[in-house]
Amino acid sequence: MRTLLKRTIALGALTLLLSSVNAQNYYEKGKQWVKKAEELKPVLKETIVEPAGIVEIVKNKDAFQGWEAKTVAPIDSLYGQSIRKLKSVIVDLGDHYTGYFSFGLETIWGSPDSPVRFRFTFGEVPSELVTPFDPFEGGISRAWLQDHEFNIMHLPGSYNIERRMACRYVKIDLIGSSPYFDFKISDVKFKAVTSADKAPEELASSTSEMIKKIDAISIKTLKECMQTVYEDGPKRDRRLWVGDMYLESLANVYSFQNHQLTQRCLYLLAGLSDDEGYVLGTVFEEPEPHAQAGQRLMDYSLLYNVTLKEYMAATKDKETAMDLWPVAKRQLNIISQYVSKDGLVDYERANKEWWLFFDWKDGLNKAAGIQGLMIFALNETYELAKLLNVESEVKYIPGLVKKMKRAALKNMYNSKTGLFECGDDAQVSYASQAWMIMGGVLSEKASQRALNNVMKHQGALKPGGPYMCHYFTQALMKSKMYDEAKALLIDFWGGMVDKGADTFWEVYDPTNDFLSPYGFFPINSYCHAWSCTPVYFIRKYPEIFQK
Amino acid sequence: MRTLLKRTIALGALTLLLSSVNAQNYYEKGKQWVKKAEELKPVLKETIVEPAGIVEIVKNKDAFQGWEAKTVAPIDSLYGQSIRKLKSVIVDLGDHYTGYFSFGLETIWGSPDSPVRFRFTFGEVPSELVTPFDPFEGGISRAWLQDHEFNIMHLPGSYNIERRMACRYVKIDLIGSSPYFDFKISDVKFKAVTSADKAPEELASSTSEMIKKIDAISIKTLKECMQTVYEDGPKRDRRLWVGDMYLESLANVYSFQNHQLTQRCLYLLAGLSDDEGYVLGTVFEEPEPHAQAGQRLMDYSLLYNVTLKEYMAATKDKETAMDLWPVAKRQLNIISQYVSKDGLVDYERANKEWWLFFDWKDGLNKAAGIQGLMIFALNETYELAKLLNVESEVKYIPGLVKKMKRAALKNMYNSKTGLFECGDDAQVSYASQAWMIMGGVLSEKASQRALNNVMKHQGALKPGGPYMCHYFTQALMKSKMYDEAKALLIDFWGGMVDKGADTFWEVYDPTNDFLSPYGFFPINSYCHAWSCTPVYFIRKYPEIFQK
Incomplete structure (x- = not known):
């Protein structure tokens, strides 16, 4: 409410400045859009998950990050023994889930004469259960880490951990109890929540095992991120980012088809746009819907248009x-x-x-990227206008696109190498080629040349992670380089499969398991929306991926 | 419920064994008594406490346990600055309170883009705020310590810590936050709860300052322990123990006069007595009323009778x-x-x-103590019978008392020293003298001799703490040694006053601030029911204490 009030005042001053938008009108619409978004808020589907067993996390130099979860006992073995004697145990849910952990405590002998204290640690990947979190030296909040101290004043009883967790493994450490009674854990449950409902169809029987695995993990990743908005990651940041939403909504069209969630997110972002009407990079649902003030993320704002166009194309929801x-x-x-x-x-x-933004990649020059992305966004917005029969309102677009393409070729294209370059050092990157090709700056043949050459180029800056990898794959598909696209998908996402991923990760560098944009790998999100797009490719192009 | 079911079965077998009690009948009564106790459960009085200021805990070799709280700023100074920069602060509530901590968080700049994590530490005395709790080597549950990790997923907002705390000081440590926004603490509140209501009368104006202080702290101690039962300590064990109840109910008669609380506790203990009808040492209210199985505490069971007699005497509630x-x-x-x-x-x-039990005192031989306490309990029960006109039901008591006194004198009294002795080493203790005198085993003159001599006896085992100290004071009063009683009260309880007590402690040895029956002094209770009895002496005997 305070945010809106502030905006009212700011908009009063802006009315004179803004030519194309009546600010007061825009503000009124903003309120309605947030209201509309709230009406579209999904009721989450709840599933009670029973643990699959007890595991130990053991060193294995060949496993992801050097740690492997090894099943050592069925869950019943936990229920049959004193946790006071056991002290520590790791429960395996059998897969990645997002939701709420609950358990019971039962007395073995004596009367509980004191509170007991546990520390629970929830991990998406094995390393999170065995890596000391403190002293914490990450660059973002320590509170993201999913360890949780839990004091129980009275037992026996049933207990819930209120914080929503994203995990496959739960480490239970008993750190306070009395010598005058004994007790055991019972009834470990995990209430998994998601707004993904409809089960996607089976793939063609001709599909390779690896593609099947990539598809299943991709769907699982999306499902975990689909909550009351498209979240970027259910562990972190647990909120709506435009870039993630764009990729999630693409994947959703080819899997769960929960278009109402896309609709909600589009309304929420519109309603929370800033004083100049720009869609901000990220918004929060709690304590009340609001945007991250000042979070102007240029590539993301423009991808809003692309998401709206894809939504319209998929649903025909013209209204x-x-x-x-x-x-x-x-x-x-x-x-x-x-x-x-x-x-x-x-x-x-x-x-x-x-x-x-474009990518988590140190040193990336984004001049070519933004040139290409703007052209792409213009083209897509024009497509949207045509679907809505309002192209007359943006009739300047084709001319602008033409001019921008020409400028791109003139200033950034090296016709000798067939590659886009930018910056003082004529940097060559996968990102630059991908976005220029997405923008349609090059012919199909020239696109193929650029993509082939960048992949051969020793000094080219590679994608820093899955988000950029998606766009590079998209550029390959657009350029009809199907074999290369498929090979990349199998190499990159299949690489995560080979390393034991249950869901696809926020950060993946085949050469460095410990890479983190936050200075501490356990704080990475290991179920991340922008990694979920293989399902989009696999199912949009069955003739390529399912044969 | 399970406990009751088990009892039903056990009692089936016992019916044949028990002569004086029809077990089934007793069991049925037990259920009714618990129900009655629940009907008598008080609604707690709530008071919102505003913090008195910000303190630092500084070393001071003359202060209790070597630590002193020094006021350094008003509470508003906390509200005016970034907690992210401050990182750690200690709030002083100005006095000891039992209840619930709440606070707000307000944004200074930016949008909160991550959860934040605090650790709160609640201390009754300064040392609890500065003594590392881990590695924990105490003999009882680590979970009693009032430190509390608190993760906040969304801010701004208002937050409550659900666990009831007993404290004067609250240390706030920020242990996780984001560099992308700043925030401050606001609106620190403490909702204090108690079932003590009516304010006690003022003492006579002639009362010394020290007695006034002792009286006030004694009343405060009782008030904090008066919750939905007479608790032993609001920090630990937070439950009804018979011995504590006896002393609390005595103090209550001369202060808050909440007799309904005494009545509730008497019914609760009766209803939760064991399969043979013995009142157990301690009962719990949560998760449902139940006794500590097998907690047969002989001196406490017998003090139940004394409490009932005192309740009848104070209220005339014959029913x-x-x-x-x-x-x-x-x-x-x-x-x-x-x-x-x-x-x-x-x-x-x-x-x-x-x-x-008798006392926390290593090596104490309790043979004389139990002999004296049994006689005391017999006498008091007989007094109760007379008040109820049922002395015919226990007409054997006077004869038994006579026999027991004779046996005490014959076997344990050293007429040369005028002291009771017991054990192979003819141990002389304050406890033995006190309980024999409470039982009326000696004449007034001989009592005075025993008390005088034990106080002069170099090798005599002194009281281990306030609980035994109460009985010794009671023995002095009974023996009309008023000056000595008053001197002891001023020396012992006044000693705690001089050391800065806000409430009287569970453990107090003038020569050792760090004494703990649990191997770790921060886990001691520093507001403990069995220390609250000065109010009883001061107000029952105004001619002694208020002149």
Whole structure:
């Protein structure tokens, strides 16, 4: 409410400044959009999961991050013995789940004469259960780590941990009890929640085992991230980011088809856009719907339009698309603000005034990336306009696209190498090629040349993780390099499968299991939305992936 | 429920064995008594406490346990600054309270993009805030210590810590936050709860300052322990023990006069007595009313009778006293089981089959103590019978008392020294003298001689703490040694006052601040029921203490 109030005041001043949008009107719409988003909030589907067994985490230099979970006993063995004597145990849920942990405590002998204290540690991957969290030196909040002290004042009884956890493994450490009674754990349960409902169809029987595995894990990853919004990761950050939403909504079309969740997210982002009507990079649902103030993320704002277009294409829900069309048009202002007369993005200024994300990749020059992404967003927005019969409102787009493509080729394309380069050191990256190709800057043949050459280029900056890897795959598919796309999918996502992934990870570098953008690998999210897109490729192109 | 079911079965077998009690009937009554106790459960009075300020805990070799709380800033100074920068702060509530801690978090800049984690440490005395709790080597549960990890997933907001705490000081340590926003603490509150209501009268203006202080702290101690039962300590064990109840009910008569709480406790203990009808040493209210199985505490069972008699004397509530009279009669069976024909308690067997508590005092021989306490309990039960006109039911008591006194004198009294001795080494203790005198074994003159001599005796075992100190004071009063009683009260309880006590402690040895029956002094209770009796002496005998 305070945010909205502040906005009312800010908008009063802005009314005179804004030409294409009546600010007060926009603000009123914002309120309605948030309300609409709240009406679309899904009731989560709950499933009670019984543990699969007891595991030990053992060293294995060949396993992911050097640790492997080894089943040592059935869950009943826990229920049959004193936890006071056992002291520590790791329960395996059998798969990754997002939700709520509960358990019981039963007396073995004596009367409980004191409280007891546990520390629970919830891990998505084995290393989280055995890596000391303190002293903590990560660059983001220590509180993301899913360890949890739990004091129980009275037993016997049943207990729930209120915080929603994302995990496969639960380590239970007893750290306080009395010598005057004994007790045991009973009835360990995990209430898994998701807004993914409808089960996706089976793949063609001709599909290879690896593709089947990649598809299943990809679907599982998406399912875990589908909560009351498309979250980026159920462990962290547990919230709606535009870039993740775009990829999740693509994957959703080919799996759960919960289009209402996409619709909700589009309304929420629209309703929480900033004082100038720009969609912010990320929004929060709690304690009340609000955006991360000032989180202007240029590539993400533009991908809002693409998501809206894909939503319209998948659902034919013209009413929603028309309702949100002013938001899409508004995002185009970003482009007009930063593209110079000759069609080139003023990268330096854009990069100073906004966050250009693209990838977690140190040193990546994003000048070519933003040039390509803007063209891509323009094309997609124009497609949306055509679907809505409002192309007359954006009739400048084809001309702008033409100019921007020309500028791209003129300023960034090295016709000798067939590669896009940018920055003072003429940096060559997968990201630059992918986004220029997504923008349709090159012919099919030239696209194939660029993609082939970048993959051969020793000094080219590779994707830093799954998010960029998706776009590179998309560029390969667009360029009809099906074998290469399939090989990449099997190499990259299959690499995670080979390393034992239950869900696909936020960060994956085949050469470094411990890579973390946050300075501490246990805080990485190991079930991350932007890794979930293989299902999109596998099912959109069955003739490529399911044969 | 399971306990009751088990009892039904056990009682089936016992019916044939028990002569004086029809077991089934007794069991049915037990259920009714628990129900009655639940009906008498008080609604707690709630008071919102605002913090008094910010303190630092500084070393001071003259302060209790070497630590002193020094006020360094008003509470508003906390509300005006970033807790992210401050990291750690200690709030002083200004006095000891029992209840629930709450606070708010407000954003200073940015949008909270991550959970935050705090560790709160609640301390009754300064040392608890600065003594590392881990590695924990105490003999009872680590979970008693009032430190509490608290994860907050969404802010801004208001937050409550669910566990009831007993404290004066609250240390707040921030252990997880994000660099991308800042925030501050607001609105620290403590909801204090107690079933003590009516304010006690003011003392006579002639009362010395020290007695006034002792009286006030004694009343405060009682108030904090008066919850939905007479607890032993609001920090630990937070439950009803017979011995504590006896002393609390005495103090209550001369202060809050919440007799309904005494009535509730008497019914609860009666209803939860064991299969043979013996009142157990301690009972729990949660998760449902139940006794500590097998906790047979001989001195405590017998003090049940004394409490009932005092309750009847104070309230004239004959209905309750008659209702519970069978319970009192039942406890007398303990005596008849362990007193031999010649009137001497079979101490060895009693000590083997029951817990004889009396005091936390290593090496204390309790043979004389139990002999004296049994006589005391017999006398008091007989007084109760007279108040109820049922002395015909226990007409054997006067004869038994006579025999037991004779046996005490014959076997344990050293007429040369005028002291009671027991054990192979003819141990002389304050406890032995006190209980024999409480039992009226000696004449007034001989009592005075014993008390004077024990206080002069170099080798005599002194009281181990406040509980025994109470009985010794009571023995002095009974023997009309008023000056000595007053001096002891000022020396012992006044000693705690001089050391800065806000409430009287479970353990107090003037020569050793770190004494603990549990191997770790921070787990001691620093607001303990059995220390609360000065109010009883000061107000029952105004001519002694208020002049």
